[in-house]
Amino acid sequence: MGRTLFDKIWDAHRVAESPGGAALIAIDRIFLHERTGAAALKSMAAAGRPVHDPARVFAVMDHIVDTRLGRGDQTLMPGGQAFITETREAALAAGITLFDVTDRDQGIVHVISPEQGIVLPGVTLVAPDSHTCTQGAFGALAWGIGSSEAEHAMATGVLRLARPGTMRVTFAGPLQPGVTAKDMALALISRHGAGGGAGHVVEFAGEAVRALDMEGRMTLCNMATEFAAMAGIVAPDAATFAYLAGRPYAPARFDEPYWADLISDPGARFDREIEIDASALAPMVSWGTSPEQAIPIDARVPQGTPRVHEYIGLEAGQPIAGTPIDAAFIGSCTNSRLSDLRRAAALLKGKRIAPSVRKALVVPGSMAVKRAAEAEGLDQIFTAAGFEWRNSGCSLCFYAGGEGFEPGSRTISSTNRNFEGRQGPGIRTHIASPEVVAASALAGAIADPRKVVTS
Amino acid sequence: MKPVSTITSPGVPLLIDNIDTDTIIPSREMRSTGRTGLADGLFAPWRYSDADKRIADPAFVLNQRDASGTRLLLGGSNFGCGSSREHAVWALAEFGIEAIIAPSFAPIFKNNCIRNGLLPVELPEDVVRELQWAMVTIDLANQTVSASGKTWRFAIDDEAKAMLLEGLDAIDLTLKHRATIAGWTDADRAARPWVYLEKRA
Numbered sequence: 001m002g003r004t005l006f007d008k009i010w011d012a013h014r015v016a017e018s019p020g021g022a023a024l025i026a027i028d029r030i031f032l033h034e035r036t037g038a039a040a041l042k043s044m045a046a047a048g049r050p051v052h053d054p055a056r057v058f059a060v061m062d063h064i065v066d067t068r069l070g071r072g073d074q075t076l077m078p079g080g081q082a083f084i085t086e087t088r089e090a091a092l093a094a095g096i097t098l099f100d101v102t103d104r105d106q107g108i109v110h111v112i113s114p115e116q117g118i119v120l121p122g123v124t125l126v127a128p129d130s131h132t133c134t135q136g137a138f139g140a141l142a143w144g145i146g147s148s149e150a151e152h153a154m155a156t157g158v159l160r161l162a163r164p165g166t167m168r169v170t171f172a173g174p175l176q177p178g179v180t181a182k183d184m185a186l187a188l189i190s191r192h193g194a195g196g197g198a199g200h201v202v203e204f205a206g207e208a209v210r211a212l213d214m215e216g217r218m219t220l221c222n223m224a225t226e227f228a229a230m231a232g233i234v235a236p237d238a239a240t241f242a243y244l245a246g247r248p249y250a251p252a253r254f255d256e257p258y259w260a261d262l263i264s265d266p267g268a269r270f271d272r273e274i275e276i277d278a279s280a281l282a283p284m285v286s287w288g289t290s291p292e293q294a295i296p297i298d299a300r301v302p303q304g305t306p307r308v309h310e311y312i313g314l315e316a317g318q319p320i321a322g323t324p325i326d327a328a329f330i331g332s333c334t335n336s337r338l339s340d341l342r343r344a345a346a347l348l349k350g351k352r353i354a355p356s357v358r359k360a361l362v363v364p365g366s367m368a369v370k371r372a373a374e375a376e377g378l379d380q381i382f383t384a385a386g387f388e389w390r391n392s393g394c395s396l397c398f399y400a401g402g403e404g405f406e407p408g409s410r411t412i413s414s415t416n417r418n419f420e421g422r423q424g425p426g427i428r429t430h431i432a433s434p435e436v437v438a439a440s441a442l443a444g445a446i447a448d449p450r451k452v453v454t455s
Numbered sequence: 456m457k458p459v460s461t462i463t464s465p466g467v468p469l470l471i472d473n474i475d476t477d478t479i480i481p482s483r484e485m486r487s488t489g490r491t492g493l494a495d496g497l498f499a500p501w502r503y504s505d506a507d508k509r510i511a512d513p514a515f516v517l518n519q520r521d522a523s524g525t526r527l528l529l530g531g532s533n534f535g536c537g538s539s540r541e542h543a544v545w546a547l548a549e550f551g552i553e554a555i556i557a558p559s560f561a562p563i564f565k566n567n568c569i570r571n572g573l574l575p576v577e578l579p580e581d582v583v584r585e586l587q588w589a590m591v592t593i594d595l596a597n598q599t600v601s602a603s604g605k606t607w608r609f610a611i612d613d614e615a616k617a618m619l620l621e622g623l624d625a626i627d628l629t630l631k632h633r634a635t636i637a638g639w640t641d642a643d644r645a646a647r648p649w650v651y652l653e654k655r656a
Contacts, residue, residue: 012647015632015635015636015639016632016635016636016639018614019613021612021613021614022612022614024629024632024635024636026636026639026640026643028650035485035540036540036541038488039488039489039490042488043490047626049626053651054654055651055652055653055654056650056651056652064482077483078486079486079487082487082488083488086488087488095654097654120649120650123650128539128541129538129539130537130538130539130563144539144563145539145563145566146539146540146541146544146563146566146567146570147490147541148541148567148570148571148625149566149567149570151626152625152626152629155626155629155630156626156629156630156633156636157636157640158629158632158636160614160625160628160629162612162614193533194473194533194536195472195473195532195533195536195559195561198533198559198561198562199562225563226536228533228536228561228562230562249652251649256647256649258647290472290473292473307471398477398482398538399481399482399483400482400483400485401482401483417475417477417537419475419477419478419537420477420478420500421477421478421481421500422475422477425500425506
C-alpha cells in the first residue's frame with residue numbers, strides 16, 4: 001500500500017518507538033520568539049540542559065515588538081521590553097541564531113523562515129507558536145507546540161509523539177477571480193468546524209491548491225491550526241523548489257531522491273477525506289467569534305448562540321455586507337506577504353478609505369517584504385489611501401496591552417482569529433482576505449472586493 | 456512534576472465550545488517572562504467586569520461561592536483552541552485547577568496539560584452536562600469518572616497516563632534514549648547532510 005506524504009516524513013524522522021505507543025521523532029528545525037523564548041532557554045539553563053544542536057535553533061523578535069518606524073527595544077506593551085532583552089541575552093548565551101529587532105531580516109517567524117530558506121521540504125520544524133503550521137506550505141511537517149515541548153526539542157533533538165491520523169482536503173476546480181487561499185481556509189473551517197481537523201495532519205491537494213503560489217499555500221496552511229489540525233501540508237513541487245533554491249540557509253539545488261519522493265503515493269489511504277468545490281467559493285468573512293463562524297460575503301448572518309450575537313452586535317438574518325467598520329488591519333502571519341500587499345494595493349490605488357475608518361494599518365510580514373513593497377511603490381499607495389505603513393511584527397493580530405484599537409471598534413482584519421477580545425477587550429473582529437479588508441476600508445463597511453472598480 | 460492519582464471536586468461548568476487560550480489568559484495578562492503570577496489573569500475577560508481594576512463579575516461561574524476552591528473545570532468541545540501559549544495551563548494550575556473534563560481538547564493545549572500535570576479528560580457532551588455541580592471523582596489509574604452513583608470510563612493514551620500517574624519529566628525520560636538518538640543522528644547526518652547547519656557568525 002502506498003504511503004502518504006506525512007507517512008514518508010514521519011518514517012524518515014522516527015528515531016525510536018516507546019512501549020507506550022509514542023514515537024521519538026527527530027526535530028530538524030526549531031524557532032523561538034521573544035514572548036516565550038527567554039523562559040524556555042532560562043529554564044533549560046537552570047536545569048543544566050544545553051541546547052542539543054544550536055545551529056538548528058533560531059529565535060525571532062516578532063510578537064510584541066513595536067512596529068512604528070524608528071523602533072528599538074522599547075515597546076508600547078507595558079513591561080514588553082524585558083521579553084525582548086531577556087530573550088536576546090538567553091539566545092546569545094545558548095549560542096542560537098537570533099533575528100533581532102533592528103536586523104535587516106527581522107520579521108514574523110513564519111514569514112522569515114521561508115525567506116531565509118530555513119524551512120525545507122521534508123523537514124520537521126516546531127515552534128512555540130500555533131501558526132507554525134504555516135510552514136507546511138513547503139512540504140515540511142511543521143507544527144506549534146508549548147514552551148515545555150520547545151525545551152524538550154532543544155534539549156533532546158526529538159519530541160515524543162503519538163502518531164496523528166491523516167486527512168486529505170481536496171479543493172477541486174479552479175478558484176474564481178477575487179477568491180483566495182484565505183477564503184479556502186475559512187470555507188473549510190466553516191463547513192467542518194473549528195475542531196474538525198483534531199488529531200490529524202491535513203494534506204491540502206487538488207487543482208486549486210496546486211495553482212496557489214507559495215504565499216497562498218502559506219495562507220492556507222496557516223489556518224490549519226484554526227481547524228484544530230496538528231499541521232497542514234502541501235506536497236512540494238517545482239514552485240516550492242524554485243522559491244527556496246539559493247536562499248541563505250537552503251541548499252543550492254534540490255536533487256536528493258528524498259525530495260523527489262515527497263508526494264502521497266497514488267494508492268495511499270488517508271484516515272479521512274474531504275472534498276470542496278473550489279470553483280463555487282466566494283470571498284469569505286467571519287461573522288462571529290470563532291473562525292468556524294464565517295460566511296460568503298454575500299450571505300446573511302446565521303443564528304448563533306445568544307452570547308455570540310451579543311458580543312458581535314449582529315442579528316441573525318442581516319446581510320454581513322454593509323456592516324459598518326471602524327478600523328482595518330492588513331498584516332499577520334496569515335496575510336502580510338508581498339502578494340497580499342500587492343492585491344490589497346491594487347484595490348486601493350488612487351482611492352481614499354472612508355472617513356469613518358479611524359485606524360487603518362498595514363504591517364508587512366518582514367522587513368524584506370517591506371523593502372520589496374517600497375521598491376514597487378506600494379507604501380505610497382497605502383499611505384495615500386489613508387493606511388499607516390509600519391515596520392514588521394505581529395502587531396494588532398492580538399492585543400498585548402499598549403497599542404490597540406479604539407474601545408468599541410469593529411475591525412476588518414486579514415488575521416486568523418476573531419476570538420472575543422483577541423484584538424482588545426470588546427473589539428469586534430471580522431477576519432477575511434486582504435482584498436476584503438481593502439474593499440471594506442474604502443466603503444467604511446464590510447464590502448465585496450469583486451465590486452470595487454479599479455483604475 | 457506532582458503525580459496525579461485521584462481528584463475529587465465539584466464540577467464547575469463552563470460549557471462553551473471553542474474556549475480559546477486568549478480568553479483563558481489574554482496576552483496582556485502575560486506580564487512577566489516567567490511561568491508564575493498568572494492565576495490573577497485567568498479568564499480575565501470573563502471574570503472581571505473591569506479587568507484593569509480587577510472588579511469581579513459576579514455572574515462569572517468561577518466567582519460564585521459554590522465554585523470556590525474548585526479543582527475541576529467542565530468545558531465545551533475544542534477546549535483550549537487558539538494560541539499555543541502554555542501560560543493558559545500555568546494560569547489554570549496556579550489557580551488550583553487539577554483536571555478539566557470536556558468533549559474534546561485542542562491538541563496543543565491538551566499536550567501542554569499533560570506536560571504540567573493537569574489532567575485532561577474527554578467524555579461525551581451529555582456526560583459533561585450531567586457532571587455540572589456534582590461532586591466528581593476522577594480516578595486516573597482506573598480511567599474512571601464517578602458522580603451521583605454513576606461511573607464513566609474515559610480513554611487516555613498510555614504514555615500520557617504513565618507520565619501523569621508517576622509525575623515524570625518528559626525530558627528526563629527522553630534523555631534515557633540519548634545513545635539511541637545520537638546513533639540515529641549520526642546515520643541521518645550521512646543520509647541527509649542538508650538538514651545539518653553550521654553556526655554562522
